[in-house]
Amino acid sequence: MAVEGATPSVLSAGEAIQLSHGLHPDPFAALGPTSDGRHVAAHLPGAESVWVVNDTDEAPLQRHPVGEGIFVGAILPHYRLRIRWHGGFVEEREDPYRFGPVIGSLDEYLIGEGTHRRLWEALGAHPITHELVDGVHFAVWAPNAQRVSVVGDFNSWNPTAHPMRARGATGVWEIFLPGLTEGTVYKYDILGASDERLPPKADPVGFGSEHPPATASVVRRLGQHVWQDxxxxxxxxxxxxxxxxxxxxxxxxxxxxxxxxxxxxxxxxxxxxxxxxxxxxxxxxxxxxxxxxxxxxxxxxxxxxxxxxxxxxxxxxxxxxxxxxxxxxxxxxxxxxxxxxxxxxxxxxxxxxxxxxxxxxxxxxxxxxxxxxxxxxxxxxxxxxxxxxxxxxxxxxxxxxxxxxxxxxxxxxxxxxxxxxxxxxxxxxxxxxxxxxxxxxxxxxxxxxxxxxxxxxxxxxxxxxxxxxxxxxxxxxxxxxxxxNLGWMNDSLRYFGKDPIYRKHHHNELTFGITYAFSEKFMLPISHDEVVHGKGSMYGRMPGSHADKLGNLRAFYGYMWGYPGKKLLFMGQEFGQPSEWNHNAELDWGVLQDPGHLGVQAVVRDLNRLYREQPALHRGDTRGNGFQWLLVDAVDDQVFAWVRRGDPGDAHVVVVLNLTPVARTGYRVGFPMPGRWREALNTDSALYGGGDRGNTGAIETESIPTGTEAQSAMLTLPPLSAIYFVEDLT
CATH class of the missing domain: 3.20.20.80 (Glycosidases)
Structure with a gap:
């Protein structure tokens, strides 16, 4: 039944017009229960008629004579709104304007100060239970806006339907919309300081989005995964x-x-x-x-x-x-x-x-x-x-x-x-x-x-x-x-991109990097940036025939994994993808039918294994005492050698590179310690598609001074190769 005294005069004509146009400076002061606790006002664009109801009573609201979709009337305790929409559909819903704020004073203080480390817990769209009712709390920072509204399918994207509450000097706007759930699609409709209505905005702290090219935010509940880590x-x-x-x-x-x-x-x-x-x-x-x-x-x-x-x-x-x-x-x-x-x-x-x-x-x-x-x-x-x-x-x-x-x-x-x-x-x-x-x-x-x-x-x-x-x-x-370490990356790719006959003229591009290798804690990146915009692929950067490219690429990875610094390799380069990366297509997995590409993949797998197994190859990645040149000036031969050191008691590892297509036998290289050294990895191995030339699995040093070392060994160095020798401590 209608209640006496429930008249449209609860809202002034000016307020009703402001609400219907989404221009009211404080919608929570005008909508919902009035300050005297006797009346309620609702803005429901598109509604035909509205009642306030609870579990035992109901009372109709009257349409305000001024202002589209404004209804006023007597309040009932613990009320809900029953709405008949144009077309005859009837639903009951909670009135969002009867709920108090969600954001607390501490959140307000931290947001205002700019020190809220858990900002995402205060802002964004959170499914919550508020005042015993389930719904979604929306909060967004827009300090210079005149009005901010949440819009979505739930209100026909009408910016006047759900204007938000301003939270004072914080610049935050918030509203609790009862009945909404995870999966709700929404944006913020904002009236700017200069009376401009802005294009609807996605939530800056939104936890989900629609599938592109759609651009709205989607309500997602955080913390749903049960972690096992x-x-x-x-x-x-x-x-x-x-x-x-x-x-x-x-x-x-x-x-x-x-x-x-x-x-x-x-x-x-x-x-x-x-x-x-x-x-x-x-x-x-x-x-x-x-x-x-x-x-x-x-x-x-x-x-x-x-x-x-x-x-x-x-x-x-x-x-x-x-x-x-x-x-x-x-x-x-x-x-x-x-x-x-x-x-x-x-x-x-x-x-x-x-x-x-x-x-x-x-x-x-x-x-x-x-x-x-x-x-x-x-x-x-x-x-x-x-x-x-x-x-x-x-x-x-x-x-x-x-x-x-x-x-x-x-x-x-x-x-x-x-x-x-x-x-x-x-x-x-x-x-x-x-x-x-x-x-x-x-x-x-x-x-x-x-x-x-x-x-x-x-x-x-x-x-x-x-x-x-x-x-x-x-x-x-x-x-x-x-x-x-982008300097290392640029120098190394320039060097390896040269025909081996010219590499001796670019010798310093492989040696200069050590002068600053320990000035920072470096990671060595061969990233996506090196295989786009016409740069080709790592395979394509290497000179020579197909076999030469594969040999150069295996040698490059041998050089990279032996060099001080953490490693990063972009997908596809681990098997020598021939084509430039295309974000619209999957990797060229078919090339793994070629034993040569399968060999590149195998050498990366074994380099990772050796890198993890041998402390000398990783403990000194960021400290100068973990590296020492053994052979750095063989410019005409383009042979390089160095030792990697770990902690006391760790086996030393010697890395030797031959970066020409000429095999070298009986090539003497200094070693830091006497004894037996195991040939732990050779990129020319038949396992990797190479010519299987090497040092029969191990070498013994001799007391013949070479370079700075008192010990040395005569080595067989395959063309375009990297060899790792690990000190035998048994």
Whole structure:
């Protein structure tokens, strides 16, 4: 029955019009129960009639004479809304405007201060039970917006249906929408400070996304995977330590292998079996996945993310990605993910101009626009943006148990003039080119990650000689655990790309790197960057015939695995894929029908095994006393030799390279210790498709001084080969 006194005068005409147009400055003050506790107001665009009901009573609400979809009337205790929609459909639902705030005072304080390390627990879309009712809590930072609404199929994408509550000086807007569940598709509709209605935005802290090219966020419940990796996490510091063997298999999940029929890439669950088993069988210690964060354009390979908190749906749900990581841990493999905090794309649904202002980016394009990639640059000097990025790094380590992050394009962050012409960049406060705010951000991220997730590794892709990249933060360094050695990579690929007849003129390209090899904790990368944009493949870079290419490639990997530094190899290069990487197709698995390519794969497997088995090959990866040249000046012969040392008592390992197509017999090389040395690996072995020339399994040194050593041995050096000799301590 209708209740006396329930009249539209509960809301003024002005308020009703503001609500119907989504312009009311405080919708929670106008909608839901009134301050006197006697009436209720509801905004339900498209409703034909509305009642308030509880378990025993009901009362109709009256349509307000001004304002589309506004209904008012007497309140009932513990009420719900019964709605008859145009077309006759009737439903009952809770009134979101009768619920109190969800975000607490501590969250408000930390968000306002920019120090909320668990930002994802306060912001984003969380299925929760609030005031005994199930639903989804939405919260987003948009400090300069006049109005923020949640829109989706549940309200016909109507921006006036669910305007959110502003949380004071924090700039956060929130609302609890009862009845919504995991899987709900949504965006934020924002009215900017200048009365502009912005394109609907995906959630900056959304945990899921629609399948591209669709761009909405999807409600995902965190913490659903039941982890089985407690022992792994407890001891993973052994896997990431500077003294440990670290051999990383870099993968683009979408093009590693396709499902039968080739119509789709493997899913996270399929990769948890096939990729994990493959990488483990080849002896790698880690899988590094190219950016897993959601991104709109396949051709960016994930390096232009919109959805830093959402594992891409291309291969499955967030829970299935967690299962992939868990499966890798169960097989003894760490998982590293590429992380891209340096820039973001200009797509309308993304972070750019998020609340009508340059919120996440800089206003001035000389600081806020990246000319190389046509992307926007984060404003690292803004505390809330710094907080957003630092908490995002922690999110991946916490929620998905990642063992590390590889930080993309560090040089583009730490230099204000990166890839800019004179006059097109703004110097720092001291007139220099260093980006102090970005440097502070990187230090903060690395310090907090080390504090909260000891044993994880943060790795820098940094292409300059910026000092102290891997020096601890408390020693004025950036605090990274490792840095990609791009100087080594460039020099080595230039050298091996030369016809062997000319290599003697480029001798220093293989020797110079040792002069700085221990200035940082280095990782040696042959990454995806070296097999795209017309660069070909590792196989294609090698000179000569098919057999020569395979021999050179086996020798290159022998050189790489014997050189100090952690290892990283991009997928397909482990078997010498002939073609350049194509992100739209799977790897050229068919070439493994060729014994030569199968041999390259076998040599990588055995190099990984030897690298892990012999402490001398990994304990000294980042310290100068782990390496010594034995033969460095045989320029005409292009023969190189060095010794790798571990801790006292570890067997020494001598690596000898012959990088010409000329076999050399009776070639004397100095050895650091007398006795018997086992030929532990020879890239010319018939097992790898080589000519099977070598040293009959072992050599004995002689007391004939050679170079700096009192002992030496006469060796047979096959053409285009690398040989490993391990000291026999028995």
């Amino acid at each position: 407690e022992a792994w996490v407890r001891h993973r510091s052994r896997t990431n330590a500077a003294e440990a063997p670290m051999s990383v298999y870099e993968v683009h999940l979408g093009s590693w292998r396709h499902a039968p029929g080739g119509e789709r890439p493997l899913s996270y669950r399929e990769l948890a079996v096939e990729l994990v088993e493959y990488a483990a069988d080849l002896g790698f210690t880690h899988i590094e996945v190219m950016p897993i964060s959601e991104h709109p354009f396949d051709g960016s390979w994930g390096y232009q993310p919109i959805g830093l908190f959402a594992p891409t749906i291309r291969y499955g749900t967030p829970q299935e990605f967690a299962a992939f990581v868990d499966a890798a841990h169960a097989r003894g493999l760490g998982v590293i993910a590429d992380w891209v905090p340096g820039h973001f794309p200009t797509d309308q649904h993304g972070l750019g101009h998020f609340d009508g202002t340059a919120l996440y980016e800089h206003l001035d394009p000389r600081e806020g626009f990246h000319p190389d990639w046509n992307t926007l640059i984060f404003n690292y000097g803004r505390p809330e943006v710094l907080n957003y990025l630092v908490s995002n790094a922690l999110y991946w380590l916490e929620e998905y148990h990642l063992d590390g992050l590889r930080v993309d394009a560090v040089a583009s962050m730490i230099y204000r003039d990166y890839s800019r012409e004179a006059g097109s960049w703004i110097p720092n406060r001291d007139g220099g080119r260093e980006n102090y705010e970005a440097i502070a951000f990187l230090r903060e991220t690395n310090a907090v990650a080390a504090e909260e997730y000891p044993g994880t590794a943060i790795i820098a892709e940094e292409s300059t000689a910026f000092p102290g990249v891997t020096r601890p933060v408390d020693q004025s360094g950036l605090g990274f655990d490792y840095k990609w």
